[in-house]
Amino acid sequence: MDKSDVQHVEGIEPDICHPEASWAKYIPGGYSPSRCIKVRGSSMINSILVLAGISIMFFGYDSSCMSQVDTNDDYLRLMGTDSGSARDSAAVGGLVSLWFGGFGIGALLVGALADRVGRLKSLQIGAIWAILGCALMTSAQNFTWMAFARVISGIGCGHLNTIVPIWTSELADSKARGAFVAVEFTLALTGGTIVYWTEYACIKTQSLPFAWRFPLGFQVVFLLFILFATPFYPESPRHLIRTGRVEEAREILLRARIDPVESEIEREITEIVAAIRLEARKPSPSFWKLMTTSDELHTRRRIFLGAGVQIMQKFTGIDFISTYAPEMFALAGYTGNKPAILAGCNFFGYTASLAVSIYLADRVGRRRLMLIGSSSMFVVLIVGGVLSHEVISLADSNPSVASGCGAGVTTVLYLYTFIYGSTWLTTCWVYPTEIFPLATRAKGTALATVAFSLAGGIINEIVPYLIDAVSFWVFILFALLNLVMLVPIYLFYIETAGRHLEDLDYLFANDSPFVWNAERDFAAIKSAEAAADSKAAVVISDEAEKSG
Known part of the structure; x- marks a missing residue:
């Protein structure tokens, strides 16, 4: 397909293009060519990262905002959960988990809306949900009020956290x-770090009501920026082509590349159009059909992989260290303010680990990072379990040795968090946005995010009981889970780094679910294409010589 073929797409829109829903025009904001910022190259990339980064910063803030609210005496009294009973513990954990339920609902809404109204309007709708949730949480007066607020806040966060990776992955260069x-x-x-230390400072310097209400209300600052800045940003070029706006997509691709090469831009458009033609053979499936029907693109298998990586990232054990960090540092033998301070300092190393991830993500690849991460976390968690056992057993008989072992547990917790941040954290969110065909990318990514919310809700509900019930064995439990996860990663998770999104349709089209078979057949397809291109180039050269 040459450039003229690509342009012709706009002329046959009823055949392969899918216009936005007729009611989408009544939603204010979204993309406009005249309103979109005019910068190019690195300036455009940095601008996209600002909006995406603040959206995901809100996710980090919102997902961590209850860590010290849950221990605030005024909050516990108002929620009726201050008696210290098992019922109260379950209720407090339930309020945390309700957020994950809303998160899943928000993800499903993205799957239903993103292709019908566009990526940018979906982003704005998520911001409105989150603003409403923020206002309700800040003003909560009882348990029921807070429960509804947590669900609504989760809907907004899930909405944003599903659409933003889709939007950026469709704008970003494959490399x-x-x-x-x-x-x-x-x-x-960074958002998680901000809210942790904001809450800590408020607890130490302000009244108890202010100490939990202010941090919950402060996140509206992020959301207002998202709501009002989004209309000035570029839409996903893949969404524009899917709706028949090829010229607008071409202009955005030229602006979003540091060193744009026109032939590469045309090749990318050609690949997108080819993928749309392939997917236009059948109507866009519902969520139910995606999960229950087999097709030639093996979308159902991709759902298992996308959902699987989100579930596995929760079973790495990160929540039992990040969400319940003070309790975990207490297993190192620390008391008083030290567990909270150590947990807060851990956020700095956690954030720094992303610098390593930025360097490794596209150089090492998703599959290798998952394998390296789980293997490393298995080792350090085993060590942490052994040291924590020594802390507990020697606390009375040999306090000095117990103290040394406690320092070792602290080192393990810091090291574990750094490993997770530099390997799994990026991979588990980028992988689902890469593996789905364009027609089902929003719905597929949404289902993967629902899996994240379900796994997160379950883990956050049971972890407090695990820590109380099995003590240091919680380290060993999650270590073994990391070891088990190496098997499905090695067998089924195809490498996506450095590949065009449309190339992944060839990789996942293989009937075999095993990585090596898919890679072998993909290499054969690419080899055949290269040979055909070479032959065509020779023919063109010969014809040119004859005409000359």
């Missing part, structure tokens, strides 16, 4: 998608 998401999640951890 930099991983780095894009790594930069975004560096800011997510």
Whole structure:
């Protein structure tokens, strides 16, 4: 397909293009060519990263905002959960988990809306949900009020956290998608760090009501920026081509590349159009059909992989260290303010680990990072379990040795968090946005995010009981889970780094689910294409010589 073929797409829109829903025009904002910022190259990339980064920073802030609210005496009294009973512990954990339920609903809304109204309007809708949730949480007066607020806040956060990686992955160069998401999640951890220390400072210097209400309300600052800045940003070029706006997509691709080469831009458009033609053979499937029907693109298998990576990232054990960090540092033998201070300092190393992820994401690849990360976390968690056992057993008989072992546990917790941040954190969010065909990318990514919310809700509900019930064995439990996860990663997770999104349709079209078979057949396809291109070039050269 040459350039004229690509241009012809706009002329046959009823056949392969899918216009936005007729009611989408009534939603204010979204993309406009005249309103879109006019910068190019690195300036455009940096601008995209600002909006995406602040959106994901809100995710980091919102997902961590309850860490010290849950221990605030005024909050516990108002929620009726201050008696210290098992029922109260379950209720407090339930309020945390309700956010994950809303998160899943928000992800499903993205799957239903993103292709019908566009990526940017979806982003704005998510910001409105989150603003409403923020206002309700800040003003909560009882348990029921807070429960509804947590769900609504989760809907907004899930909406944003699903659409932003889709939007950036469809705008990013194939060689930099991983780095894009790594930069975004560096800011997510920055958001988590901000809220942790904001809450700590408020607890130490302000009244108890202010100490939990102010941090919950402060996140509206991020959301207002997202809401009002989004209309000035470029839409996904893949969404524009899918809706028949090829020239607008071409202009955005030229602006979003540091050193744009026209032939490469045309090749990318050609690949997108070819993918749209392939997907136009059948109507866009529903969520139910995606999960229950087999097709030639093996979308159902991709859902298992996308959902699987999100579930596995929760079973690496990161929540039992990040969300319940003070309790974990207590297993190192620390008391008083030390567990909270150590947990807060851990956020700095966690954030710094993303610098490593930015460097490694596209150089090492998703598959290798997952394998390296799980292997390394298995080792350090085993060591942490052994040291924590020594802390507990020697606390009375040999306090000095127990103290040394406690320092070792602290080192393990810091090291574990750094490993997770530099390997898994980026991978688990970028991988689902890469593996789905364009027609089902929004719905597929949404289902993967729902898996994240379900796994997160379950883990956050049971981890407090695990820590109380099994103590240091919680280290060993998650170490073994990391070891088990190496098997499906090695067998089924195809490498996506450095490949055009449309090339992945060839990789996943293989009937075999095993990585080596897909890679072998993909290499054969590419070899055949290269040979055909070479032959065509020779023919063109010969014809040119004859005509000359």
